[in-house]
Amino acid sequence: MRVRVLYFASFREAIGRDEEERELPNRSSLLDLWTVLSREVPLFAGFPSVPPAAVNREHANPDTPLREGDEVAFLPPVAGG
Amino acid sequence: MFLTDSPIDLASLLLEARSSDGALCLFVGVVRDQNEGRVTTSLRYEAYEEMAEEEIERIVERLSRDFPSVHLMLRHRVGRLSVGEASVAVVATSPHRAEAFAACRAAIDRIKTTVPIWKKEFHPDGSSDWVDPTRGVR
Numbered sequence: 133m134r135v136r137v138l139y140f141a142s143f144r145e146a147i148g149r150d151e152e153e154r155e156l157p158n159r160s161s162l163l164d165l166w167t168v169l170s171r172e173v174p175l176f177a178g179f180p181s182v183p184p185a186a187v188n189r190e191h192a193n194p195d196t197p198l199r200e201g202d203e204v205a206f207l208p209p210v211a212g213g
Numbered sequence: 214m215f216l217t218d219s220p221i222d223l224a225s226l227l228l229e230a231r232s233s234d235g236a237l238c239l240f241v242g243v244v245r246d247q248n249e250g251r252v253t254t255s256l257r258y259e260a261y262e263e264m265a266e267e268e269i270e271r272i273v274e275r276l277s278r279d280f281p282s283v284h285l286m287l288r289h290r291v292g293r294l295s296v297g298e299a300s301v302a303v304v305a306t307s308p309h310r311a312e313a314f315a316a317c318r319a320a321i322d323r324i325k326t327t328v329p330i331w332k333k334e335f336h337p338d339g340s341s342d343w344v345d346p347t348r349g350v351r
Contacts, residue, residue: 138261140259140260140261140329140331141259141331141333141343142331142343186261186264186329189261189263189264189267189268190264190267191327205261205264205329207261207329208331208343208345209345209346209347209348210325210326210327210328210329210330210331210346211325211330211331211332211343211344211345211346212258212260212289212301212324212325212328212330212331212332213242213289213300213301213321213324213325213330
């Protein structure tokens with residue numbers, strides 16, 4: 133299955149793009165996707181656990197199962213206000 | 214719309230707010246000239262825009278249940294801001310001040326913790342950092 137992954141702020145700078153499509157095994161979770169990305173991006177590998185994330189623009193837990201076409205974003209520490 | 218890339222117009226925000234309610238509480242966050250001992254010359258706010266708008270709707274919905282008498286209006290700047298400019302504004306109106314203060318405070322606290330907005334600080338020497346409010350907490 134394919135998901136759309138969005139990157140913002142420090143995560144965008146670390147991976148060098150703001151979005152991409154990723155092919156994943158069916159029934160992959162957010163944690164599975166983070167594990168794949170952590171092998172590629174040193175900043176991500178330094179995180180002790182999965183950072184806050186959103187699936188289809190709602191906050192989601194690491195064990196959330198992903199589906200074909202989902203919009204996924206891992207969120208660096210937010211700093212609004 | 215919650216996010217705006219033009220300056221937050223406080224006067225028109227106050228005009229837009231329901232004025233016959235009795236109490237109006239306004240919170241404005243402005244760009245500070247320093248952070249953690251380093252001088253800041255300007256900031257750039259970046260947002261996951263579609264999610265930020267949806268998250269704000271969820272916050273307003275939730276606070277409308279917690280404070281049924283309160284009407285809320287929220288605005289947040291994105292893009293480059295100079296020191297002293299307003300980055301965020303919350304207006305809470307209510308028949309009574311206690312609910313207006315409480316809802317205003319709850320709204321800004323939630324904006325700071327759940328809405329996907331990021332802030333890059335620029336320093337006089339040309340360097341810049343993404344602000345991480347969780348640093349030292351984790």
